Amino acid sequence: MNNHNLNVQGAAISEESFEQQGTRDIVFPHQLEDLAQIAVDIGGSLAKVVYFSRSPDSPGGRLNFVKFETQKIDECVDFVYKVLYDRYHGQIPVSERLLAEEHINLFRERLKVTMHKEDEMECLITGLNFLVRQITYEVFTYDERRPEPMQFEATPDELFPYLLVNIGSGVSILKVTSDETYERISGTSLGGGTLWGLLSLLTQAKSYDEMLELSKHGDNKNVDMLVGDIYGGDYPKIGLKGTAIASSFGKVFKTPAEERSKFKQEDISRSMLAHGIQRIYFSGFFIRGHPITMNTLSYAINFWSKGRVKALFLRHEGYLGAMGAFLQHVNAPHRVSRIGSFTENFSQIQKISGTSLGAVGALDEFPSSLTAFPLLEDPHTYEPDTVQMNEPELQHYWIDLLDKNLGDLVEMVLEWKADQTDTKSRASSFEAMYREHLQRLRTEPLAYGALSIRSLLNLREQCLREMGFTDIFEGVKQKENTSAMEGLATLLSKLDVLDDKEKLDVLIDNVLAGNMYDWGSTSVMEMLRKGELDFLTAKATVGRPAKFDTSKALKERLLAGPAYQKAVIFVDNSGADIVLGIIPFAKYLLSKGTKVILAANTSPSVNDITAVELAALIEKVAYFDATIRRSWADRALQVVGTGSASPCLDLHHVSVELAKACEDVDLVVVEGMGRAIHTNFYATFKVDSLKIAVFKNPQVAKTLGAEMYDAVCLFDSPGSR
Template identity: 30%
Template sequence: MDNLSAFQHLSDSHCLAFSIGYQTSSVTFYCKFEPKDLLNACNVLPKFKKGRIYSLKFATSELNAVLPILSKFINKSCSRETQVILTGEAARENVSNIQETLKNSLILRDYSLCLVTGFFLFLKNIRDERMTIDFLDHPKYVFVNPCVSYDQYLLVSWNGKINYFSVKSETEFEKIGHSFFDSDYLLGIARGLLDVENFDELLKLAKLSKSYIKLIYSGYEYPAEVELLKENRNILDSLDDRSYSGDRSEVAWNLLWTWLNNIGQLAAMYANLHHIDKVVFVEGSSNDSLCNDILDISFRFWSQNSSKPLFLRHEGYLSSIGALMKNLALVQQKDFNYSWEENFFLGTGMFGKEISFSGTKFMQMVLDSVGTTLTCCPLLADPETYSPDLQNIYVKDEYRAYWVRCMEGNTIKSTERMLNDTCDNIVKAMVSHYSQQMLSRLQLLKDIPFVFGNLSMRIILDTVDQCSKELGLIGIYQKIKTSESRLALGLFLERVNTLDKLPAPERHQELVTSVLIGNLFDWGSTEASALISSGKFGYKEAADTLPSRPWLYDDLDKWIERMDGPPHKKALIFVDNLGFDLIIGVLPFARELLIRGTKIILCSNREPVLNDVTHSELTKVMKQVASISTVFNEALTAGNLVLMEMSKSSCCVDLGFIDTQIAEACKDVDLLVIDGMGRGVHTNLNASFNVDSLFLSVVKDTWFASTLGGQWLSPICKYTPAM
């Protein structure tokens, strides 16, 4: 489909950044993206336009095929010349070729500057970017928390030329060494001995050797080799038993091993010599995991296992993105300096399936501007150990199989619902395409569960949301949200008047119960949506359906006891669904806190996700509620109730990346309240905070509830005092 091709957006970009290496290269550009609205929901939804970065990685041998494609698209724009930036180890050798084909002048940028700039951009913005490797264990890839930092890095670039950079910050770095045994020497030997033309041919030949099969296949990926590997865990000692047999594949293997071992040995030497904390291998000659496995083994051996080297999921994109970031015209654009988030739907991910265009194969990485600057939530007790996700379904095969199967069923049902709701043939075609794309993407996540880091429900749900936005299917729950909100507003006054008549302990219990009842109205849950769509499930039926105590997590008594104490100064509340959940659940709860003298921040998504409330919808609802509630009217007027939007919109919440404005408003917060299954169960349930926290949700999936020790519709009321 054209709308999934990066090249169609190229004519809107006025800057193109190349990084040309001797083996692999990448090209990156920036554009603006605004989702189409095929369902005509934007008359009630906030319009949003994002900055976007596309980066395409390809074999340098394909450069002559790539340049005409780029020329075709960039020359569509006649308003002004496209600026072309060039960096990389092999940049100067390709200046005339690029200049003649694109018919543009070039700006050369220092490779080390671009590499370091791109390196820190990924470290600051992307979760699970860094990883260590152990191919004998499961998981093979262990991802490093983004909040963990080191005083100094040794970056190892081995895309043809072998260079070592000492890096302390984005502005403080230097090249401290290199190896003369670069890819030119390697391929010169390989051509003479083996008659191979390039690195990929050498790699393919090496993988035919018995040594490769014996020593490198990981037990997780290749179960048949597990016992063989267990018999001899000392990898390097076993290498001494090999001898030259005249087999071309064995010669290729030994040559490849020697070359990569030299890179790893020098990395260990430079790290020791300069007392550097962490070694990171970046921008290599191949995308194949075999090379990283050998580099890992080599470095650990020569460093005597003093530390594990780091690798990056996006290692081949760093310098071209860094070159783009140094473009002065783009830097002046407001959203170019904001934080970025990874697009799981459009990106090919780590070792994912290549995309093909005009016969040329690419790996693709896409970053979307968040529209503001993100930072770590100051309420986290220990940011360096914080992981948002409850279940790591990369590691747990059973969990992954279930959730992928569940989401496949969800995709099919939501597709049927959308097809039944429209007579427009264009919309029908796009809905069918949505189904195909999502099922394909779910299969990718099942087959390669580390493709975007530690696979989790957060990644799966964000992928679904990104797919629907990309294909113009935003606001699919808008009619449902509007209808349910109208019903809930009609019940609001009656509900709060009933609550006001209750004595304190009973009132606090009813307030919590109301939030749990409201949380049953969740169209993102397959089992809950089946209940709601029956047409016979209103607030009364939901109240009758909620299980009696004791609940799965039942800290209600502790919460009631806390409410007998002094009021909290300020509460930060993450809201969930629009309708009964918000209006009959969260708002009466928030009203009680306001009456006690607690200031409140209500946080909601900027963009539509499932039936979650957006900031614009919350603003509208609060005006309506304030017109009938003195408490809310006075709180809004006095600034004791503030509505804030989360720019990184999701049905989950990663507290490692929240809006700076929200983080600053947290300075005097002493109560965190999280409503909903996505924000409070799939994510953050096991997180620790330096303030009181209250999690309110209902687990609306039978299998998921069973893994937590509960059953279908298991309520969660988890109250934890400040750490």
């Protein structure tokens, strides 16, 4: 292997993406100092650039990914120069990792920098460990024999040991046993560079991506000798199929020289992809997410290991060395800390090449460190998504629905954000951006990882934020909060005179009625726009089918006691939902001596209440309600951010602050369609729990055996299972 790497580090920089260069972005974790950095991994075929940028509006930053053909290294140097000098005025001090004198001199002369070497293999492993741990859908398998060839792999509980086979110009095979220990157990000079060179001689393709494209249209059995050509079919005694390659280019050798021109360059390309790489799994820009390559590797690994080993591929496959070089300037403990504290943002995506499967986006850092919710019964088997989108019909339903609703969102942007700069053009860009994503997902449903209602809704929020619309429902939320607050004092007074049994009936009815006020639901949005929904109408609309209503057990538990020690309520919408539904329920628990945590989104999403907004509401309620005022003052009532900016709830990732606050909780309440139906419908907890929401989508209702506007009020106690 002959990779060479450049590291650049120094002052903070602003966030841009250089989309014209094929940039792929990943946000990097909090760093203790204000740091910007560039790493370049120069291989025999490709030069990969990773540079760090920080936005003044974000507590984290962003890693940007760019690639260049090594034969065009001047373009790479010019790009780094532009980053250093044109954008940052030469204020970034530089350290490098370069091994080839020709490249050292080139960078020195152009950039005026000082260089230092780092270990190539260590960089590869460090990069892989970071990416596998931090990115949910980083690793996948590929097998064309399956109905869905591409399947994503969860991060293993124990990452080590593993085998890393890096296919660059040559091949290195590494056995990795920990973050610090590894050994090179094998390798070969025959790799991507060999293939590229041979295909350059044998075909007219001018770039490696052209060669990959040629292979898609070819058939290697026209040039390779297969097992079936020798034995007339399969060779079952040793488990070989008749389609397995017995001799690459064997048919070319047996063909008279004057007839060899009949072999198509497309067939030659496909044969070469299958030759020499069948024992590998796998990283390096050689693979490029190319289906034929991955399927060949998967088949070979499965065959020779007798199904015991999987061929694993990475979406950021070509950037391991550059990523690792970048991480050499981050303290080792910090490389593995805050695992799971990132979400991949696909609003701006890049593909490795036109032939590749999948795409990558930015990895947005949450405002706070995240961890698994401590009260999940089994975090390893927990799956947040209720409906699995495996069928094309279901995928198209949700894509079509969100496509249809785009116009309403744009109208809302124009109505409530008309005073912002370039609102109309940015709203138009948002609409085009999200619609383009939906179109891609129609034909490539796994392009951004596993498809779910949650992922589609998150993608919409990401596109809004990318175009500068961080909270398009801000005005709606303020208006509805104000309206609901006008009736809260009267409601609380009426509840105070009821006995506990009557009070609980009203409280549960009110939570369900409040949950109808959901601008994330198409049908409800129309009612809200027309002013056709008030609290009494909402109460009358909600159905209470027995199969989704175990509230009797909850009421018996609350009435019989003892009182719960501490409850956490994952709240949902602004307006009537939080004000007339959740706050009175929280007051009831407080009056019984239960401490209450109201867990709200850290950042805006549709009309969901945020933690900051909810704290301001509680301050107002404290003025006229003694129970709320006393509880707020002595911290028996708290508002804590979940760390989320999503209309759904993934309990794999909640803020560390919330997780710590919930360690002694003995009642978990999950409220709202996005949190208790789209996600967490099947979630189980170590303690008593209540899921309470209203079905406001006909497809999800039908899937779960409900009708539109049916209520979910499911109480579960571990002791009664």
